[in-house]
Amino acid sequence: MSVAIIDYGAGNIQSIRFALERLGVPAILTDQAAVITNADRVIFPGVGEASSAMEKLKASGLDALIPTLTQPVLGICLGMQLMCNHTEEGNTKGLGIFDTSVKRFEIKPLKVPHMGWNTSQHTTSKLFEGINQGSYFYMVHSYYAQLCEETIGRMDYGLNFSTALQKDNFYGVQFHPEKSSDAGVQLLQNFLKL
Amino acid sequence: MLTKRIIPCLDIKDGRTVKGVNFVQLRDAGDPVELAQRYANEGADELVFLDISASEERRKTLAKLVKEVARAIDIPFTVGGGISSVEDVDILLQHGADKVSVNSAAVRQPDLINALSQKFGSQCVVCAVDAKQIAGQWKVHLVGGKVPTEIDLMDWVQEVAQRGAGELLFTSMDHDGTKNGFANRALAEVADLINIPIIASGGAGTINHFIDAFALGKADAALAASVFHYKEIEIKSLKAALLDRQIPVRL
Numbered sequence: 409m410s411v412a413i414i415d416y417g418a419g420n421i422q423s424i425r426f427a428l429e430r431l432g433v434p435a436i437l438t439d440q441a442a443v444i445t446n447a448d449r450v451i452f453p454g455v456g457e458a459s460s461a462m463e464k465l466k467a468s469g470l471d472a473l474i475p476t477l478t479q480p481v482l483g484i485c486l487g488m489q490l491m492c493n494h495t496e497e498g499n500t501k502g503l504g505i506f507d508t509s510v511k512r513f514e515i516k517p518l519k520v521p522h523m524g525w526n527t528s529q530h531t532t533s534k535l536f537e538g539i540n541q542g543s544y545f546y547m548v549h550s551y552y553a554q555l556c557e558e559t560i561g562r563m564d565y566g567l568n569f570s571t572a573l574q575k576d577n578f579y580g581v582q583f584h585p586e587k588s589s590d591a592g593v594q595l596l597q598n599f600l601k602l
Numbered sequence: 603m604l605t606k607r608i609i610p611c612l613d614i615k616d617g618r619t620v621k622g623v624n625f626v627q628l629r630d631a632g633d634p635v636e637l638a639q640r641y642a643n644e645g646a647d648e649l650v651f652l653d654i655s656a657s658e659e660r661r662k663t664l665a666k667l668v669k670e671v672a673r674a675i676d677i678p679f680t681v682g683g684g685i686s687s688v689e690d691v692d693i694l695l696q697h698g699a700d701k702v703s704v705n706s707a708a709v710r711q712p713d714l715i716n717a718l719s720q721k722f723g724s725q726c727v728v729c730a731v732d733a734k735q736i737a738g739q740w741k742v743h744l745v746g747g748k749v750p751t752e753i754d755l756m757d758w759v760q761e762v763a764q765r766g767a768g769e770l771l772f773t774s775m776d777h778d779g780t781k782n783g784f785a786n787r788a789l790a791e792v793a794d795l796i797n798i799p800i801i802a803s804g805g806a807g808t809i810n811h812f813i814d815a816f817a818l819g820k821a822d823a824a825l826a827a828s829v830f831h832y833k834e835i836e837i838k839s840l841k842a843a844l845l846d847r848q849i850p851v852r853l
């Protein structure tokens with residue numbers, strides 16, 4: 409099993425690498441198209457600001473590569489948001505893999521960012537196999553993906569939003585599985601088994 | 603439902619966990635990585651590592667320790683102490699920190715908060731504020747609470763939120779190390795002023811103190827050190843007690 413973590417200078421990508429390491433799966437941090445294309449699994453991580461992240465993807469041509477990948481791909485947090493059509497953050501056009509838009513939380517008096525552990529409700533997607541409804545995941549985000557046909561996990565924070573999305577071989581999660589204790593470990597294992 | 607967070611704080615000096623009474627007398631409470639794992643297993647929601655010697659000693663990073671911790675645990679953690687530049691933060695995030703906290707440096711150069719939130723996103727920028735009441739006014743203090751400033755706490759918290767901090771870690775120097783409870787009145791006042799999550803810090807001694815920090819202080823998270831390090835309070839029983847009082851927590 410080879411796992412490529414897309415390296416485009418987006419904040420903390422060590423956490424996800426260490427999480428995979430704990431599962432006994434070494435992962436390669438890379439921005440090389442050939443390495444990404446040939447990996448069995450691809451993880452598209454990201455924390456930070458959307459427009460500058462998208463600029464970095466464009467600079468290395470990764471914006472064109474990612475939508476053409478055919479193996480299971482998992483976008484995490486900002487990675488997932490960039491896989492959507494558009495995000496309000498920096499008024500940024502996304503990769504258009506998920507047919508939904510990303511908005512800023514503006515629900516007084518709820519705090520922004522949405523930070524901490526919240527419960528998820530999910531479909532029978534293989535990504536959530538063995539994970540109980542209402543399991544806790546760690547969240548830290550100020551923008552959310554709206555519900556859409558590709559929503560496979562939803563969460564409530566003043567409104568319902570997509571905490572997990574799937575289209576074909578593309579998966580995205582708003583939470584941080586690498587920081588979500590047991591449920592996160594299970595989800596990563598499920599992703600590796602897809 | 604979003605839950606309230608319980609955050610053990612590991613004060614670090616020379617790679618070891620310490621905790622002082624009013625920040626002065628220090629006792630050794632163990633190995634940070636071992637403690638971090640223990641807390642993660644016991645249900646801590648997050649961890650904070652503060653290099654309390656950093657401001658004085660100009661120690662720039664805890665990079666090696668950060669990497670060891672990131673390898674070992676699967677809950678988020680924040681690193682603070684002596685962080686004074688974008689480069690400092692870059693190194694810590696690259697080594698696996700999820701968030702960083704800035705304190706004295708942010709007071710000295712407030713633009714640092716803007717720079718950090720623009721480059722890394724506000725979600726990983728925690729602004730730590732140490733304050734103490736002087737003649738009835740809460741004043742911001744620097745260098746681990748040793749150096750008073752003229753800055754009013756209520757003004758400063760609004761400024762840091764407006765500059766892009768993603769979270770506020772408020773430590774009352776009047777309460778820290780006393781085990782007499784958190785500064786709930788000041789916490790609630792801060793909570794009314796800003797719209798970012800607030801971590802209450804300083805004064806935890808009993809389970810009731812945590813209940814009060816959430817119920818009266820309106821905190822989003824509560825941080826403590828010695829009550830956890832010396833096993834005076836078990837995280838599991840603390841969370842059960844919070845749940846009994848209808849305060850949502852992750853079990």
